[in-house]
Every structure is written in C-alpha cells, then in structure tokens.
Amino acid sequence: MKLYDESDPAPNPRRVRIFLKEKDIDIPLVHTPLSKGKHKAPEFLVKNSLGQLPVLELDDGTCISESVAICRYLEELHPEPPLFGSSALERAQVDMWIRRIEFRLMQPVGQIWVNTHPFTAAVVAARGGKQHVEFGESNRPIFESGCKWLNRELEGREFIAGPRYTMADIVAQSTFDFARVIGVTIPDNCTNFLAWYDRVNARPSAALDLSKSLLKLPT
C-alpha cells in the first residue's frame, strides 16, 4: 500500500496524514508535487482520472481517491481509535459533520482561493481561464457567517461532532489551516471555535510543515 501525497498546506492530502498519525499507521508516502504538474501526468491519471491528490494505491494496484473515502477504508482495517464513530448514530453524525464542514466552510475558502488569491491568478491565467474576483470576494462574508454558526454549535462541546475527536475535526482542522495560509482567519469573537482550534492544534498530529510550500503563513 502507498499514498500519493502532497506537502502542507494542501488540505486534502493533509487530512489523510493527520488521520495516519492519529491511528499510528505507517504507509509509504509518494511525494507528487502539484507545482510540477505530477497530478496531471498520464501515469497518474490512470490512478485518478480526475488528477487530484491524495490517492491510496493498494498492493494489487487498485486505487482509492478522495481523502474521506481513503480514511474510511483505513478505518475498517485499523478500527482503533474509532475516528468515524462507534455506533450507527455516531457514524451518521460524524458523516453529517464532515459534510457540513465541507459544504458550509471549505467551499467558500476554496472559492476565495480559486477566485481571489494572487497565487492561483497565475495558474488560472496559464490555463487560459480567469478569476471571478467579485464572486470570490462574496465568499468572505459567507465564510464569516459560517464561522459564527460553527462557533454557536461548539458552545459547551469539546469537538466538532460531539465529545470525542473524529474525522470531522480533521476535515475542519485542514480547512482552517489552509484558510490561515491564504490569509482567511477565524473571527476573533468566535471564542468557542478558537478554543476548539487550539485544542486540535495541541495534538501531536497537528504540526503544519510549510518548509516545502510556495505559500507561507501571512505575517
């Protein structure tokens, strides 16, 4: 088994690496730099026809893409500690929260990145496309209202999906780590949310390593 991977801050590969650390699973990583277009090379498109990272390749050559699907597979092989819930209801709640974070918060972050960030402006222009800046900017208040919603939800709650750390925390953490790198931050008055972020960042799995990244944390 091996994992085609990209360094921080790429949010989807990061999710799987955090999951591996939380589970104490060791899988060889194959560095596949997006900046060199390795994810669009013909030999990679055979593994994932969408040309996206990460991809888990099994020993028989079968490939699984999509970070959450990869982690779901690994959860069945290594059930402890459970990160997708321990009962039918918990599993549904973790899935619900993964989806809420992705659709309500990661989506506006992604649109801000694709449609307003100077780094992607160059990438998009090279492809003959263009950024839709006004639309991208309209996602900032959507992100902010999403943060306020999540802050209310986290009142009196330790982790995103309930009292235990789960895959929903990993999805949220990778979202806000990436957001921070592109200059999008959690509002100061979201104190429950910021306390949660401190909590997950204190875990040994959390270290963000930007040494190989073209993007650095804004100062």
Next chain:
Amino acid sequence: MKLYDESDPAPNPRRVRIFLKEKDIDIPLVHTPLSKGKHKAPEFLVKNSLGQLPVLELDDGTCISESVAICRYLEELHPEPPLFGSSALERAQVDMWIRRIEFRLMQPVGQIWVNTHPFTAAVVAARGGKQHVEFGESNRPIFESGCKWLNRELEGREFIAGPRYTMADIVAQSTFDFARVIGVTIPDNCTNFLAWYDRVNARPSAALDLSKSLLKLPT
C-alpha cells in the same frame, strides 16, 4: 422516526426518497415547503441549524441532516440490499464516487442554478444579494467536461461505482434530474452516460413527480 422532506425536484430530499424506495422502508414524510420558508422557521432550525432539508428525526428527538448521512444511518438499520457497498473496499469506492459526483458535477449544477437561473434571481434579490452571472455561466463548460469524464468512466460499466446499483447512482441521478429541470442537459455524445441514465430511470424508484413544483421540465 420521521423525515422532513420537500417535493421534487429538490435534489437532496429526492435522494433519501429514492433510497427509501430501493430499500422498501416506510417512514412518515413531513412536507416542509422551501417556498414557504418552513426550513428557516425557528422550530425547524432547532432540528437543523443550517436550515436545510432533508432531516431525519428519531423517536427520541435526535436529528440527522445531510442526505448521505441519513441514508448511511438507514443502511445500518436496514442492511439489505446494500447500497453503500459490501466490503471495506466497496464501501470506500461508493464513498469515493458519491464525493466525485458531488464535487465534480453537482457543484457546477448548483452554481448554474444559484447564479444564472431566473427563479433564483428573484430569491437572491429578495435577500439583498446578487447573482454572479458570468461566474455562473463559467460553470456550464465545467459541467460539460465533467459529463465527458463520467462518460469515459462508464465505458463497459453498468453503474457509477461498479457492477451494482449503489448510493452513488442515487446521488448522480438526483443531480441530473435537477439539472434537467433547470435546463442543463447531458451532452448527446455521452452515450455511456445516457445509457446509464436510462437504466436508473427505468427503476421503480425513479419516478420524478413535478406536480407540486414551481419548476417544470423545459419543453
């Protein structure tokens, strides 16, 4: 147990209703018309603070939102026929395909709907917002290239995630049913894809009922 629901063509409630028919599960439906703002009423926001449908309410009052999370819960209660896969690998593949359809195809359909459709123009304006029409239009070629990609993937394959009908087919079917209603169609040359669409539409679970809808199929 009861399901807060909206009529066709709303794609997310539709997914759960198709799933229920495929499983032959009978759950009381509580019609919650979006057009009357019932999903934003305080008594509904207690069930889903995001104000979205569908929501499954359990007998003890616990609520699960997000169509796929609801179906995942019901799958554990009613395992036959399996619609999320029958092994760790199959379950990962079904999840991968659900996500691929949502991110690669439902997303552009959603952006075309929100940012170009005359029906949503009025809704967005009433909220003091605006449509980003140029951005919305830019999603049409993204949808088309996504259809061509899916068409290639379906070469020699009966269903979205492999030889068996799964939740990934339900997610895809609800996407293209909704797309059709808003005038976005599968390109004619996507013959594998169109054959798949005929296949799922021939199932007893498929009937699209627009009798209560303000949107009708374009003629």
